[in-house]
Amino acid sequence: MDWDEVRIFLAFAREGSFSAAAKRLGIQHSTVSRRIQALEKKLATPLLERSASGYELTRAGEELRISAYRIEQELLSFEAASAGQSNEAVGELRVTAIANMASTILMPIFARFSAANPNIDLRIEVTNDSVRLAEREADVALRQTNAPGETLIGTRLTTVASAVYGSVGYCKAYKSGQFDEKWIGVDCCDYHRTWTKQACPTNEHAFCVDETSLTVAALKEGLGVGYLPCFLGDAEPTLARAREPEQQHDLGLWLLYHRDLRNVKRVTLFREHMQREIKQLVDIFEGKQEAIR
Amino acid sequence: MDWDEVRIFLAFAREGSFSAAAKRLGIQHSTVSRRIQALEKKLATPLLERSASGYELTRAGEELRISAYRIEQELLSFEAASAGQSNEAVGELRVTAIANMASTILMPIFARFSAANPNIDLRIEVTNDSVRLAEREADVALRQTNAPGETLIGTRLTTVASAVYGSVGYCKAYKSGQFDEKWIGVDCCDYHRTWTKQACPTNEHAFCVDETSLTVAALKEGLGVGYLPCFLGDAEPTLARAREPEQQHDLGLWLLYHRDLRNVKRVTLFREHMQREIKQLVDIFEGKQEAIR
DNA sequence: CCGACACTGTGCAAATATGCAAAACGGTTT
DNA sequence: AAACCGTTTTGCATATTTGCACAGTGTCGG
Structure with missing residues (x-):
C-alpha cells in the first residue's frame, strides 16, 4: 500500500472533487483519479460512489478519511517539532492575510521581513474565509476578530478602528x-x-x-x-x-498560528517582526487623526 | 511531503540498513537510499547519521520512527476494519508456520483450503523466529507454544506430543x-x-x-x-x-492472529478450516500409537 | 595482513507515473 | 432541446522513478 495515496485521498475527501483536490495538491486531476482508483483496487474496497451531486464517500471511505486525518496530524506535528529543533531561520513561511490589509499597509512590513530574512521564503496568500490552520493551510494567519479560535495561539497586534x-x-x-x-x-x-x-x-x-x-x-x-x-x-x-x-x-488584529509551531524559528521571528512594526503604526490603526495630519 | 517516504523510512528504522529494508519492502536498496535522502531534503533535517556499526537515527529520525509506527498502526487497523466490512472471502492471506509442520502434515490441509477458496491467495511462509503480527508481517501465525502472546488472540488447535x-x-x-x-x-x-x-x-x-x-x-x-x-x-x-x-x-499448537483481524472473513474461514481438519488428526498429534497402526 | 563479505552510492536503461489535451458525462441555464 | 459549465475519463508524449550492474568502502575472520 502506497501511503501517499492516502494523502491524495484525504485531499479529495476534503475538497469533494478530483479537480479541487488536484488544485490544492498542485497536481493533475487525472493523477488524483488514477491514484484513488489504484488505492481502491489495492484495498479491494470502494471508497467513494457517485451520487446526485458529486461523489459521496462510502463507509470505508469515511473511515479512511478519519484515519488519514489522524495521520496528517501526526506528520504535521512531527514536522513542526523537527523544524523547531533545527531552530534555523530557513524554509517556507506561508502567511494568510486579509486582502485590504495585505495589499496596503502590511505590504511594506512584509517586504522588510523578507529583506531581513533572505533564507525564509515568504508566501503571502489572501484569504478572507476562515483558514484551517490545523491542517496547515498556512503557517500564520492575520485576522481581524474579537474572538480568536481557542485551539490556536497568537498575539493581539493592535486595535483596528x-x-x-x-x-x-x-x-x-x-x-x-x-x-x-x-x-x-x-x-x-x-x-x-x-x-x-x-x-x-x-x-x-x-x-x-x-x-x-x-x-x-x-x-x-x-x-x-x-x-x-x-x-x-x-x-x-x-x-x-x-x-x-x-x-x-473596534476590532482586534490578531496574528495566529498553531500550537505546534510556537517554537519554530521562522514563526517566532515573524511574530516579533510584526509586533515591532505594528507598534509604530498603532495610531494609524486606531484612527488617531493626529497621526495623519 | 510524500507520505510513502515515511513508510520506507519506517522499514529502514526497523531493519537498520538500507539493504534489509529494501528486502522487506521488495524494492531496491538504491531506492530506499534515494527516497530517504529526498525525505531528509524536504524536511531540511537529517534523519540518520553514520556511526561505527551501520547507521544511527538522529533525534528527529527517532521521532519520525515513532510517528511512522503510529501511522502504520492506523492504516493496519483501517485495512483490517475495511476488510472485515466487505466480508468477502477474497484477498491475500499470509500464514506463517513452522517449517517441519508446514512441509509435512499441514500441507494437505493448506491445499484443501486453497482449493475450497480459490479467491483467497494463500501465502505460506516459514518462519521459526517469532513473527510480529502487530506489524502484520503475516495475517495468521501457527505456533507451538504453551504461552501465546497476550496481545494476540487465537485458538488452541490441538496438543502436540x-x-x-x-x-x-x-x-x-x-x-x-x-x-x-x-x-x-x-x-x-x-x-x-x-x-x-x-x-x-x-x-x-x-x-x-x-x-x-x-x-x-x-x-x-x-x-x-x-x-x-x-x-x-x-x-x-x-x-x-x-x-x-x-x-x-506436550505443547499447544496455536493459531494466532491480531485482534483487528478477528472479523475478517478470510481469517475466520481459515481458522474454522484448520479447526475442522486438525480435529480429525488429533490422535496423530497427541501421539496415540493406535492412530498409526 | 589479506581476502571474503555485506552494505551503500552512482550511471544508465527500462518501467512507471505524470501532465497535457481531447473526449465523455451530468446538471443547469437559456 | 440545445448549449454551456464543471467535472471525470482516456490516450499519448514526456518526465520521473525504479531496477540493475558495478564500483567503492568498511568489517570480520582466518
Missing part, C-alpha cells in the same frame, strides 16, 4: 444638510455587513459591493457613505470621515 | 542393552534444546543439527536418539520410539 467615510464632496454636502446619507451596501465581511445594517435599518441600497477595495472606489465616486477601517479611509485624501470612529466598532 | 526417537535398528540394539543411548545435539528450537539438555546433562554430542528435518535424517542414519514431535517420528517407518511421550513435553 473603523469609521464611516464618504468622499470629501459628499461629506461636505451631507453635513450642510442638503440630503440624507445614502449607505452603500457592503458584503465584504460579517462585521461590515452587520454594522451597515445597524446604521441603515431600511436596508435600501442603490449600490452594493462585496469587497473592501470596491467600497473605497465607490465612496470616492461620491455614491454614499460606508464603513471603512480608518487605516484605509484616512489614507485616501479624497475621502473624509462622515462620523468619527466608535469603540464598539 | 513429543517423544524420543531413534532408528528402528538403533532402538532395538539399545533396548537389548548393547550400549548407552547417544543423544543428537539439536538446536532447532528452545523446547528441543532444553529437553535434550535435561535428558543428556553431560551435553556431549558427537553430532549436532539445527533443524528438525536434519534431526529426522540423522536419526534415520542411526546416529543416536533425539526428541521429535510424534506426528513426525511416527510418520517415519524407519524410526521407532526410544521412549514413550511424556505429558511434560
Whole structure:
C-alpha cells in the first residue's frame, strides 16, 4: 500500500472533487483519479460512489478519511517539532492575510521581513474565509476578530478602528444638510455587513459591493457613505470621515498560528517582526487623526 | 511531503540498513537510499547519521520512527476494519508456520483450503523466529507454544506430543542393552534444546543439527536418539520410539492472529478450516500409537 | 595482513507515473 | 432541446522513478 495515496485521498475527501483536490495538491486531476482508483483496487474496497451531486464517500471511505486525518496530524506535528529543533531561520513561511490589509499597509512590513530574512521564503496568500490552520493551510494567519479560535495561539497586534467615510464632496454636502446619507451596501465581511445594517435599518441600497477595495472606489465616486477601517479611509485624501470612529466598532488584529509551531524559528521571528512594526503604526490603526495630519 | 517516504523510512528504522529494508519492502536498496535522502531534503533535517556499526537515527529520525509506527498502526487497523466490512472471502492471506509442520502434515490441509477458496491467495511462509503480527508481517501465525502472546488472540488447535526417537535398528540394539543411548545435539528450537539438555546433562554430542528435518535424517542414519514431535517420528517407518511421550513435553499448537483481524472473513474461514481438519488428526498429534497402526 | 563479505552510492536503461489535451458525462441555464 | 459549465475519463508524449550492474568502502575472520 502506497501511503501517499492516502494523502491524495484525504485531499479529495476534503475538497469533494478530483479537480479541487488536484488544485490544492498542485497536481493533475487525472493523477488524483488514477491514484484513488489504484488505492481502491489495492484495498479491494470502494471508497467513494457517485451520487446526485458529486461523489459521496462510502463507509470505508469515511473511515479512511478519519484515519488519514489522524495521520496528517501526526506528520504535521512531527514536522513542526523537527523544524523547531533545527531552530534555523530557513524554509517556507506561508502567511494568510486579509486582502485590504495585505495589499496596503502590511505590504511594506512584509517586504522588510523578507529583506531581513533572505533564507525564509515568504508566501503571502489572501484569504478572507476562515483558514484551517490545523491542517496547515498556512503557517500564520492575520485576522481581524474579537474572538480568536481557542485551539490556536497568537498575539493581539493592535486595535483596528473603523469609521464611516464618504468622499470629501459628499461629506461636505451631507453635513450642510442638503440630503440624507445614502449607505452603500457592503458584503465584504460579517462585521461590515452587520454594522451597515445597524446604521441603515431600511436596508435600501442603490449600490452594493462585496469587497473592501470596491467600497473605497465607490465612496470616492461620491455614491454614499460606508464603513471603512480608518487605516484605509484616512489614507485616501479624497475621502473624509462622515462620523468619527466608535469603540464598539473596534476590532482586534490578531496574528495566529498553531500550537505546534510556537517554537519554530521562522514563526517566532515573524511574530516579533510584526509586533515591532505594528507598534509604530498603532495610531494609524486606531484612527488617531493626529497621526495623519 | 510524500507520505510513502515515511513508510520506507519506517522499514529502514526497523531493519537498520538500507539493504534489509529494501528486502522487506521488495524494492531496491538504491531506492530506499534515494527516497530517504529526498525525505531528509524536504524536511531540511537529517534523519540518520553514520556511526561505527551501520547507521544511527538522529533525534528527529527517532521521532519520525515513532510517528511512522503510529501511522502504520492506523492504516493496519483501517485495512483490517475495511476488510472485515466487505466480508468477502477474497484477498491475500499470509500464514506463517513452522517449517517441519508446514512441509509435512499441514500441507494437505493448506491445499484443501486453497482449493475450497480459490479467491483467497494463500501465502505460506516459514518462519521459526517469532513473527510480529502487530506489524502484520503475516495475517495468521501457527505456533507451538504453551504461552501465546497476550496481545494476540487465537485458538488452541490441538496438543502436540513429543517423544524420543531413534532408528528402528538403533532402538532395538539399545533396548537389548548393547550400549548407552547417544543423544543428537539439536538446536532447532528452545523446547528441543532444553529437553535434550535435561535428558543428556553431560551435553556431549558427537553430532549436532539445527533443524528438525536434519534431526529426522540423522536419526534415520542411526546416529543416536533425539526428541521429535510424534506426528513426525511416527510418520517415519524407519524410526521407532526410544521412549514413550511424556505429558511434560506436550505443547499447544496455536493459531494466532491480531485482534483487528478477528472479523475478517478470510481469517475466520481459515481458522474454522484448520479447526475442522486438525480435529480429525488429533490422535496423530497427541501421539496415540493406535492412530498409526 | 589479506581476502571474503555485506552494505551503500552512482550511471544508465527500462518501467512507471505524470501532465497535457481531447473526449465523455451530468446538471443547469437559456 | 440545445448549449454551456464543471467535472471525470482516456490516450499519448514526456518526465520521473525504479531496477540493475558495478564500483567503492568498511568489517570480520582466518
